[in-house]
Amino acid sequence: MRLAFDLDGTVADMQSALAREARRLFPGIDPAFLPRSTAPGTGPDAADSPPAEESRLSIGHLSSRQQRELWKTVCDQENWWETLAEIEPGSLARLYRLVQDRKWELMFVTSRPETRGETAQTQSYRWLAAQGYETPSVFVVHGSRGKIAAALALDILVDDRPENCLDVALDSTARAILVWRGEEAKIPASARQLGIGSVATIAECLDILESLDRHEAEEPGMLDRLKRLLGLKSPGPRTSNRGVASAASPAAPTTR
Incomplete structure (x- = not known):
């Protein structure tokens, strides 16, 4: 993957x-x-x-x-x-182990603005390594996450911003997983038809990705397996019991 x-x-x-x-x-x-x-x-x-x-x-x-x-x-x-903290301590170290064990191709994407000191890319690289994700691949990118997903030929993109997940659904063949740590009822609902599933934690996301990879040889169709693991209906119109919609972007520089 x-x-x-x-x-x-x-x-x-x-x-x-x-x-x-x-x-x-x-x-x-x-x-x-x-x-x-x-x-x-x-x-x-x-x-x-x-x-x-x-x-x-x-x-x-x-x-x-x-x-x-x-x-x-x-x-x-x-x-x-x-200087940032890891939201779920240990999750990046676990992700690194999975990438090594499962032979996944994984990269990190961000729109972080530059600060004094090293470049945003170098800072991100060093931060990830310090959290236990050794030798990360980091892309500092701007614009539609969907077009970026298409350019990188991604299978899956994991993001906490609903509008980025919408971009992925509309502008690429990749699947988006929304990380939403608030109340499920508060997830925007206008794009449910796009079949964007959500998880409450990175730990839950990694469980799904691990299960998806483990059964790849047993079940046909990665997208259908991902839908089932995220609780999405398949086949038929892409719907989700945890749908998403676009959200207004802040006036300050975005970093997602």
Whole structure:
């Protein structure tokens, strides 16, 4: 299989890092408007975590001036992308083991802006290696993820942004898997017919990919197997019990 994973919001916790910068820059700002981590709560305070819809707040809730100031501050810092935490610790190390065992071809795609220090590509490479994914292949790309998926001849792209998954469904023959850590009911629904399935965690995604690969020789048709593993109807119109639709992009630079 040829796979691609998005970085920020999918495996890298950019939201928490942006929130820290925003609190420092705008100390009087209402915390409700700050970016929230997408990492699942695991500690004793997990029950007190914000509602799922709040967990997807982004810098789009800041004013345009605040967004520009925030990103300028980020880009002025040396090797800022290497400071991020892994959303699900251990998931990238597991992904690396699967890639080696299953002989998958995997790359990471991102639209990260440049900061001081090393290039965004080099920072991403070093960050991935530090999390346990050795010798990663990283593409810093811009534009339609669907066209990128087509150009890279991908089978599957994993992303946390609904609009990127839509691009993949519309502009390529690849399948998109949406990583959605909020409430299932909150997943946008206008593109259910496109058959974009979703997972709540990277761990769940890896379980599906591993199962898909394990049974490849036993069941015909990778796309049909993927649909079944994601709970999608097949054959017939592509529908999903966890559909997605496009979402508005923030005014600040996107990094997915």
